[in-house]
Amino acid sequence: MAKTVTASVGGHHVELSNLDKVLWPETGFTKAQMIDYYTRVAPAMLPHLKRRPLTLKRYPDGVEADYFYEKECPAYHPEWVQTATMPSRNVRQKVNFCVVDGVATLVWLANLATIEFHTLLSLGTDFDRPMFVAFDLDPGEPADVLDAAWAAERLRDTLADAGLESFAKVSGSKGVHVYVPLNTATTFDETKAFAKATAQQLESHYPGRIVSNMRKDLRGGKIFVDWSQNDPHKTTVCAYSLRAKARPTVSAPVEWEELAAARKRRQPGDLVFEAWEVLQRVEDKGDIFAPVLKLKQRLPK
Amino acid sequence: MPRAIWSGSISFGLVNIPVKLYSAVRDREVHFHMLHEEDGQRVKQQLVCPAEDKVVSRSDVVKGYEVSADQYVVVTDDELEALEPKATRMIEMLDFVKISEIDPVFFQHPYYLVPDEQSGKAYGLLLTAMRDSERIGVGKLVMRGKEYLVAIRPYDTMIVLETMHFAEEVVSASDIEEMPEQPEATERELKLAGQIIDALADSFDPARYHDDYRDAVRALIDSKVEGREYVMPPPVEEEGKVIDLMAALEKSLARAREQKGGASRPAKKEKAS
Numbered sequence: 001m002a003k004t005v006t007a008s009v010g011g012h013h014v015e016l017s018n019l020d021k022v023l024w025p026e027t028g029f030t031k032a033q034m035i036d037y038y039t040r041v042a043p044a045m046l047p048h049l050k051r052r053p054l055t056l057k058r059y060p061d062g063v064e065a066d067y068f069y070e071k072e073c074p075a076y077h078p079e080w081v082q083t084a085t086m087p088s089r090n091v092r093q094k095v096n097f098c099v100v101d102g103v104a105t106l107v108w109l110a111n112l113a114t115i116e117f118h119t120l121l122s123l124g125t126d127f128d129r130p131m132f133v134a135f136d137l138d139p140g141e142p143a144d145v146l147d148a149a150w151a152a153e154r155l156r157d158t159l160a161d162a163g164l165e166s167f168a169k170v171s172g173s174k175g176v177h178v179y180v181p182l183n184t185a186t187t188f189d190e191t192k193a194f195a196k197a198t199a200q201q202l203e204s205h206y207p208g209r210i211v212s213n214m215r216k217d218l219r220g221g222k223i224f225v226d227w228s229q230n231d232p233h234k235t236t237v238c239a240y241s242l243r244a245k246a247r248p249t250v251s252a253p254v255e256w257e258e259l260a261a262a263r264k265r266r267q268p269g270d271l272v273f274e275a276w277e278v279l280q281r282v283e284d285k286g287d288i289f290a291p292v293l294k295l296k297q298r299l300p301k
Numbered sequence: 302m303p304r305a306i307w308s309g310s311i312s313f314g315l316v317n318i319p320v321k322l323y324s325a326v327r328d329r330e331v332h333f334h335m336l337h338e339e340d341g342q343r344v345k346q347q348l349v350c351p352a353e354d355k356v357v358s359r360s361d362v363v364k365g366y367e368v369s370a371d372q373y374v375v376v377t378d379d380e381l382e383a384l385e386p387k388a389t390r391m392i393e394m395l396d397f398v399k400i401s402e403i404d405p406v407f408f409q410h411p412y413y414l415v416p417d418e419q420s421g422k423a424y425g426l427l428l429t430a431m432r433d434s435e436r437i438g439v440g441k442l443v444m445r446g447k448e449y450l451v452a453i454r455p456y457d458t459m460i461v462l463e464t465m466h467f468a469e470e471v472v473s474a475s476d477i478e479e480m481p482e483q484p485e486a487t488e489r490e491l492k493l494a495g496q497i498i499d500a501l502a503d504s505f506d507p508a509r510y511h512d513d514y515r516d517a518v519r520a521l522i523d524s525k526v527e528g529r530e531y532v533m534p535p536p537v538e539e540e541g542k543v544i545d546l547m548a549a550l551e552k553s554l555a556r557a558r559e560q561k562g563g564a565s566r567p568a569k570k571e572k573a574s
Contacts (some may be wrong), residue, residue, distance in 0.1 A: 007549035014546075017527065019553035028560055032553035039546060068516040076521065107546065112520075196500075219318065228500045264347070 001138040001233050009039070010104035012080050015113040016111050022292045023115065029248045029275070035110045037242065039042040042103045045240035049106070051123045053084045055235045057116035061136035065243040067115075073098035074112070081105050084124025098202045099124050102271030105155045115244045118141040118235035121188075127214040127232055132292055134181040135199070136171070136226040140211075140219030145271045149174040151202070151210055151223035156256060158202055162300050167292050170271050171297075172243030174293060176259070177236065177251070181295040194299050195227035239289045240282075241273060303327070307444050309390035311414070311427070311453065311460075318416055318423045320392075320446075325411035325461060331518045385446040392451065392462070397436040399453060406471060409464040414453065424460065431455050439465075 004017040012143070019032035029201070056070040073083045073096050081185070082099040097120070100106050109117070112212060131141040137148045152168050155178050157165045166180045199212035202225055209224045229236055237251045252273040262270035273281065305321035335344050348357045360545035364381075365373030431437055442462075448533035450465040474480065486494070 005549050006543045007546040008543045009546040013543055016549055019550065020556060027556065030553065030557045032550045033557055035546075036550050039550075058520070060523070068511060068513065068520075070513060070517060072513070072517065074517065074521070076524075087448075192500075194497075214500070231569055 007107075009107050010102045010159065012078065012104040014078075014104055014108050014111065014113045016107075021113075023059060024246070024248050025062060025064055026246045027131075027248060031111070033275070034115070034242060034248070035107055037248075037279065038106050038110045039103060040279050041240045041275075041282060044282045044289075045238065046087045046100065046103065046106070047287070047293055048239045048289065049100035049117065050085075050118065051099060051101075051125060051181075052119040052238075053086065053095075053099060053122070053124050054109075054120075054238075055118040056112070056114040057118060057244065058113050059115045059244050060113045063115065063246070067110070067244065070094050071097060073160065078108065081108065086127050086164055099126065115242050117238040117241040119238045120232070121191075121230065122232060128187060129184060130182065130188055130191045130230060130232075132182055133195050134229050135178040135180075135195060136229055136236070137176045138171075138226060138258065139174050139180065140218075140222050140224060143221050143223060145170065145174045145176065145268045146263050146266065147209070148174060149263055149271060150224055151225065151281075152176040152178050153204075153256065153259060154202060154210070155225065158198060158205075162198075164290055164297055164299075165295060166258060167253065167289060168256060169239055169251055169289060170273065171237070172241075172249040172251045172272070176271075179289075179292050180295055181292045183294065184298050186299060188230060190299055192227065192230040195230045199225040200229040208225065228233070239292075241279065248275045249273060250275060251286070252278050252281065255285075255288060269274055279285065305415070306412075309442075309444075311392045311394065313394040313427065313438065316427075317419045318427065320414045320416050320420070320460075322423070322462065323413045324414060325413050329512070329515065329531045331515060331522070338350060382446075388446070390443075392442045392453070394438040394440040394453070396439045397431070397434065398413055398439055399435060400437050403437075403452060403465075405438075407464055407465045408452070412462045412464070414460040414462050422547050428455050428458075428460055431460075439497050439573045 004015050005019070006013050007016050008014075018034065019021070019030065019035070021031045022028055023031055023034060054073075057067060058070055059067040061064065073081065077083070077098065082101045082105070083096045084099050086095045086097065088094050098105070099107065100109065101119070118204065120127070121132060121134060123129065123131060137151050137155070139148045156166050156168070159178075159180055164180050165179050168177070169177050191217055199210075203210045203212040209222055210225055211218050212225050212227065214224065214226065215229065228234070239251060239253050241251050243249050243251060250273050254271065259271070262268070303323050305323055307322040307324075309320065310571045311318045311320055327443070335346050336342060348359065348362060349355065350357050362375050364378070366371055366376060414424075431453075437452050439452050441450045442451045442464075450467055452463045452465055453460050454463065455461075
């Protein structure tokens with residue numbers, strides 16, 4: 001077939017190239033399959049991308065080859081691709097982020113071999129205001145995703161004691177991410193301090209299993225509760241984004257009961273979802289992460 | 302294999318160690334040529350005398366030092382050559398100092414020093430002696446008709462030579478007029494700043510940092526080599542070829558399914574880690 005083909009998507013023309021290229025050598029998952037996944041998951045994923053400045057993690061030669069992070073939206077982007085400029089006192093440090101406002105941009109970025117979509121915690125309209133608090137629970141060997149799930153549930157309970165509802169998604173690898181929707185006026189200073197205090201509180205309750213210090217040598221067998229992502233310059237992987245792992249796994253939202261059930265069954269595999277499973281889940285459950293965008297909560301003073 | 306750019310010997314005390322100099326960093330910049338937009342020909346640079354509007358050949362050019370506006374003294378190549386430091390082919394070690402005494406602002410360019418076959422022992426001796434004493438050598442080197450201040454220091458299993466700036470080349474902080482006052486921070490601010498630093502504290506892993514701009518330039522060039530022209534809007538006459546996204550993907554998806562015998566939907570994965 002021709003190397004490139006122009007497709008009509010969401011009212012725009014998008015050039016697609018090298019569709020047969022295998023991006024996940026272990027499973028043979030191709031770029032066409034990735035674009036197909038992103039197109040189908042778009043109804044659930046797009047609300048989490050909308051207005052949100054994006055960092056691209058691109059793998060031009062697949063997950064086993066070199067990749068690069070791209071903060072700056074490629075200069076050759078089509079004119080209909082939205083961007084958001086992060087203000088900076090230093091003109092040279094200004095960043096023009098891509099913003100996905102529709103399926104056409106999603107497909108255009110996927111065609112550039114963007115496997116992972118990482119978003120700022122703020123919106124492109126106000127870079128100083130996080131919309132949620134994010135925790136990244138990362139198990140240190142030999143701890144696994146089930147241990148991360150256990151820690152996530154403890155975190156959920158601690159947050160509930162503070163009157164806050166939280167939501168979980170799996171990282172697509174071994175971790176679990178917990179988001180606390182705010183959608184109210186706040187600052188990164190507040191969210192970061194809150195996240196750090198919460199992580200330290202957990203650590204003091206479960207010193208043998210949870211660690212809040214990012215030093216890698218403290219992590220062995222414990223769950224690192226990373227609170228430092230609550231920063232205006234940091235990004236977290238977007239819900240429903242594929243991950244560049246051996247298999248095409250997804251950072252998929254999960255229900256708290258699913259975490260508990262997987263722990264009960266002692267099946268780490270229950271918390272790893274590949275692209276096709278996520279499409280099935282979205283069809284069955286809808287977007288269980290939707291409250292993260294809507295629920296208004298305030299941090300305790 | 303990189304080429305040696307200088308050879309000579311390190312002299313310290315009574316020992317002479319024959320060495321070759323290799324650059325320890327390489328240029329990874331993306332270089333462009335200048336082309337004539339109309340026909341894609343590489344353009345040539347020429348020297349032109351504006352008074353006669355005439356091309357001047359390089360052999361008819363002399364060096365002039367601007368004394369005041371449009372006033373030059375002419376200096377000939379012979380005169381300059383006579384002043385050039387003697388190419389002694391010797392790195393003479395003058396002092397051995399603590400590395401912490403040299404601020405990185407003085408370092409210019411790193412080179413590897415590689416001993417010749419017979420000098421491994423003396424080279425190893427110098428390397429170990431510097432490591433044990435925690436001191437590095439400061440000396441002088443003549444290369445390409447220029448005198449360099451250099452430091453030699455242990456790095457891994459090699460001796461690295463750093464060309465250095467002379468003191469008069471380094472701009473002192475007080476020379477920068479735009480430097481604003483620095484009112485003292487409050488204890489709370491200091492504590493917060495310390496917390497931010499703690500939060501980002503990590504060990505230095507150079508492999509983590511990339512030149513994103515260069516990567517992007519390479520990606521742009523690769524996409525052009527592959528015949529994709531993102532810069533151009535889709536031409537109007539291609540309208541007829543535009544197909545529905547699903548139609549565009551379908552063939553490729555079918556091929557992928559064939560290849561994996563439907564394996565893109567595994568029955569149920571056993572354990573994932």
